Amino acid sequence: MQSFEVDKKDLSRVKAALEGDDAGLAEVLQDYHASEIAILFERLPSEAHERIINILPTEIASEVISEMDEESHPEELLINLDPEKRSEIVSELDYDDATDLIAQLEEHEQQDLLESMDEEDASSIRALLSYGENTAGGLMNSSLIKVNIRQDKKGALDDIIRQSEEMEEFYTIYVVEDDDTLQGVVSIKNIIKAHADAKISSLLKADPVYVNADVDQEEVARLISQYNLTTIPVVDDHMKLLGRITVDDIIDVMEEESTEDILKFSGVSEDEELSGSWQDAVKSRLPWLVLNLATGFLAAGVVRHFASVQVAIPTIVAYMTIVSGMGGNAATQALAVTVRRISLSDLTDSQAYRTVLKEFSVGLINGAVNGLIVGAFAFVYDGSPMMGVVLFLAMTGNLFIAGLTGATIPLVLKRVGIDPAVASSIIITTFTDCAGFFLPLWFASKFLL
Amino acid sequence: MQSFEVDKKDLSRVKAALEGDDAGLAEVLQDYHASEIAILFERLPSEAHERIINILPTEIASEVISEMDEESHPEELLINLDPEKRSEIVSELDYDDATDLIAQLEEHEQQDLLESMDEEDASSIRALLSYGENTAGGLMNSSLIKVNIRQDKKGALDDIIRQSEEMEEFYTIYVVEDDDTLQGVVSIKNIIKAHADAKISSLLKADPVYVNADVDQEEVARLISQYNLTTIPVVDDHMKLLGRITVDDIIDVMEEESTEDILKFSGVSEDEELSGSWQDAVKSRLPWLVLNLATGFLAAGVVRHFASVQVAIPTIVAYMTIVSGMGGNAATQALAVTVRRISLSDLTDSQAYRTVLKEFSVGLINGAVNGLIVGAFAFVYDGSPMMGVVLFLAMTGNLFIAGLTGATIPLVLKRVGIDPAVASSIIITTFTDCAGFFLPLWFASKFLL
Known part of the structure; x- marks a missing residue:
């Protein structure tokens, strides 16, 4: 099986069906998984989106909307739907997906939509809307399966089955106290295997990995990756269980x-949409x-400073561009x-020191x-052994500076709390450009003039 | 909760414990999760690794080894262990993790180790060793939970519990025919809820997403991400179920x-280890x-060609470095x-066309x-309006070429089957360097000489 790539056949098949009546279109759409329809949407005009969503069964329609690429603006599609259809679809969505969509709407559109929903759904979504988009709270889903620590096997199993009615899949069963504070997790396997009169408290695995709602999503991804989790519980400052984050959302992160x-x-702003406008x-x-x-301009100033050298020895200019x-x-x-390396894990002082030494x-x-190659070329092509020496020295010096700054600058920036991915390259380019012009011109002024 | 970063306190605590006796060390280690010990290992000498592995309970020891960073060479640690301890640890490992480790060993070490294992484990690992490291087969774990499509509720549940004894967690229950061909999946929830005499065939969800064993791991990651899966079954050419890949392995991928x-x-080889030697x-x-x-050298050739221009108008040299x-x-x-964009999804012809147009x-x-800025500077600083015009034209022209090649070259390379991430930048640098020197020098030779 290959992951679905829209090929021309699928696209023209759906486009042809769009020319025909709803019944025919519905039949064609049956052959596609919701996430495939979401991909097809990227190639279809927005009128087609609306028509297809209206034709699809609500369950599939809501899945398509939650799978749509952010850049295809599913929230606009949603807001253009007939209000009744819209409410149906939103209540079918997982809370976290619904929240992400609603967060994209204008304030008044948000209010309208939330008022048209049933009170329980609306208040769950309102709670989720209060968290920052890139935090654990913004990622979490408030629907999960939990059992009270004092329950017995039979009661717990009934509870789990009842709660799982509304969920497609559940991975972990959380164990809570009466006040909803997280106590641990329990596996369905252990509940099934347990004696009929076993208590949850005896089956529980305590000390689960958890996150606070205000933790950054990158940190959540690190935890999930480090502890090989499929889901992680989200708690408030008093350890009250608020929701859970599943690994599929982390993959998107x-x-x-x-x-x-x-x-x-x-050097591109991290907010630039890959398929955004010019x-x-x-x-x-x-x-x-x-x-x-x-x-x-700074580097050009170095070049200007040596104008006399470049007039006296014109060939140095061509070589200087190579060195830089x-x-x-x-x-x-x-x-x-x-x-x-820094983005995968923090470096200790001694690791940082070894990194700089290595570079x-x-x-x-x-x-x-490289200095030998370019020096030998100058010796042979320009017949100047001294030019060869100048270039060897300049190239060695500049690549030495390049390695040193390439390793040191990001480490220093990280220590002082500046994102090394953004700021490093411009600082380093300044160094290697200036040195790349200065070294050949300065050595030439010493040895060749 | 924060993901574990080794801080000095943890490290000095473990180091102090290493000075003392085994009992004290074992007690300190109890406070750490296996994946945390694996991280601590990166800061400890290899003698300490061996001692700690020998002290830890086998279950934890094998988890530590499977969590160790590839660059810390867990396979060397393994091969240095006492043979008995080694066999214990390897048989405790998941087959996929054991296979990854064993694959790093020399041929004769592999044979020795496999011969010391029990026949069933050894043959499973031999089978896994036959797949390419970066394919679905190389990633998959052959231990999974499956039930026969003709079983009833009671038989299936017994089967599931028996099979799950050896697994910490299971996510999906696979349904197979007598010949082990994959028929679908079934959820534990639906089995529990079913009537006592229900057959698996009536509970099964057919048409699961699956991969062939020889599919590339990147493709597996795409499927898991696209269909929001926690696990994906791996089959051979006859749809026989070989194993499954879980999402935690995909996160590593x-x-x-x-x-x-x-x-x-x-421009760094993809095989370079981030913390490798110089x-x-x-x-x-x-x-x-x-x-x-x-x-x-090619770009320098362009500069040499215009040697007379740079001698006549020395300031052009400094500006030319800015344009390039x-x-x-x-x-x-x-x-x-x-x-x-290409690496996240293939672009259609019309998307590719729009991308080029945008750039x-x-x-x-x-x-x-930028041409206006540098042109105005030349006008004011050098008092030469014509130099301003030359630089405006050259800068506009070069950034136009930069945008055009920056978008076109990777798209073309992708179409002809060359990895655009590797080859694009060198081709594009050649274009922008050559044009960056040619345009200002050529315009200067026309307008300023």
């Missing part, structure tokens, strides 16, 4: 975070470019390795090898 | 793949740098957004704005 990492690393892209990238322009470009490449390598050696060696 | 993406994007780092990065050096540097920055932005506009606008 991980994809999001890793997109952000790559974008930040490349206006958004300009807004996200232009400030970064202008900032880079400022550092470009190679410094940028080597620094990006050192930076990527260091930033990624120090790598820079020297890679610099010397 | 996702972290790995996202590290690889960032490294490849920055020798490995040189081996991984030098080839890429030498390749870049070659393209650097800015091209590189803008191209990296366009490239990051496009590469990340085309973004490049022109960002180019014009």
Whole structure:
């Protein structure tokens, strides 16, 4: 089985069905899983979205909406639906998904929608709306299965089956005190195997891993990954059980975070939507470019300072661009390795020290090898052994600086609380550009003039 | 709760306990979860690893070993253990974890270890060893819970409880035919709720999502993410059930793949261990740098071609470095957004077309704005309106080329089956470097000489 990629056949099949009547369309749609329909939506106009949602059984329709890409704006689709259909769909959604959608709406649209829902659903969603979008509270689902610690086997099993009516799957059964404070977890297997008169208190596994509602989603992802969990309970400051986060939501968080990492690393604002408009892209990238322009002027100042050298020895200019470009490449390598290490786990002082030492050696060696190549080229092509020496020294020096800054800058930024993925590259480029121009020009002024 | 970060207190506590006797050490270790001990291991010498593993109860010891970072080489620890202890630990490991460890050993060590194990475990692991490390087969665990489609409630429940003795958690119960072909899944909830004489065939959910054993792990991650699964069954070409992959293994795959993406994007071999030695780092990065050096010579050739311009107008050299540097920055932005989009989902022709069109506009606008700034600077600082015009044209042109190649090259590479994350940046740097030197020098030769 392959994960579903919309191919032309699926798309034209659905498009053809859209030309026909509802019955035919409904029949074609039966062949697709809700998450597949959500993917097909990305290629269909929004009128088609509305028609399809109206045709699908409510259960499937709500799943399609919850699976739709954020960038396809499912909340707009929702708000355009007939109010009755909309209420049906929202009450079928998991609370966390419903909350994410409603959070995207305007204030008055939110109120309208919540008022049209039944009171229990509305108050659960209102509670979830109060948490920050990127926190454990914002990710959690308040529907879960819990049993009281004083229950016996029969009572607990009945409770579990009753509570599970409204859930497709449950992974963990939480054990709580009368005041809803989290006491532990219990597995359905152990309940089934237990004696008829066994108490939950004797089956419980205490000390579960949990998070507070205000913990950042990245931290939740780390916990789930580190302890190999499928679900993690969310509690308030008094250990009262508020909800649970399931691993499928964390997978979405991980994809999001890793997109952000790559974008930040490349000087793109982390908020830029990958398929956003050109206006958004300009807004996200232009400030970064202008900032880079400022550092470009700085490096250009170094070049201007040596104007006499470049007039006297014109060939140094071409070589200087090579030395500076190679410094940028080597620094990006050192930076990527260091930033990624930092983002996977904090480094101790001694690990940080060893990292810098390593990049120090790598820079020297890679610099010397590339310096030999470019130096030998200058010797042969320009017939100037001294130019060879100048370039060897400049290249070794610049790649050494590249390695050193590539490792040191992100570590220092992290210590002082600045996101190394964002700020490192511009600082390092400034170093390698300036040094990449200064070193060949300065050595040339010493040895060749 | 915070995810566990080794702090100095934990480390010095364990180090102090290592000075004392085994009983004291064992007591201290009781306060830590297996995955926390695995993290502590990264800061302890390997003699300490061995001693701690020998002290820990086998169950915990095997969990620690399976949680150890690949870069801490758990397989070496394993091979140094007393043979009896080693067998105990390996038979306690999940088959997939045991296989991953054993795969790291030398051929003769593998044979020795497998021969010391009981026949059933050894043959399961031998089967798993035959799959590629990065395929569904290499990821899967052959222990799972399955029931025959013709069973009734009572028989199925007994079967499930018997099979679950050896597993900590189970998520999905697979339903198979007599010949072990996968028929569907069934939930424990539905079995419990069913009438006493209900047959599994009436409770089963058919058409589950599955993968073939030779499917790439990245594809498995996509399926799990797309269909929100906690586990996915793995089958052979005849639909025979071979094993299952759980979401916790997929989370590790996702972290790995996202590290690889960032490294490849920055010209570091995807195999470089983040905390590897400097020798490995040189081996991984030098080839890429030498390749870049070659393209650097190409761009330097452009500069040499215009030697007469740079002697006549020395200031153009400083500006030329700005134009080329800015091209590189803008191209990296366009490239990051496009590469990340491609890696999250394939683009249709029309999406690809729109992406190129968007980067085309973004490049022109960002180019014009930066061109205006640098042009105005030249006008004011150098008092040369014509130099201003030259730089405006060159900057706009180069950022336009940057946007266009940043979007087009990865899309084209993807179509012809080359990994865009690896090859794009070098091609694009060549374009923006060459154009970044050519445009200002050429315009200057036309307008200023």
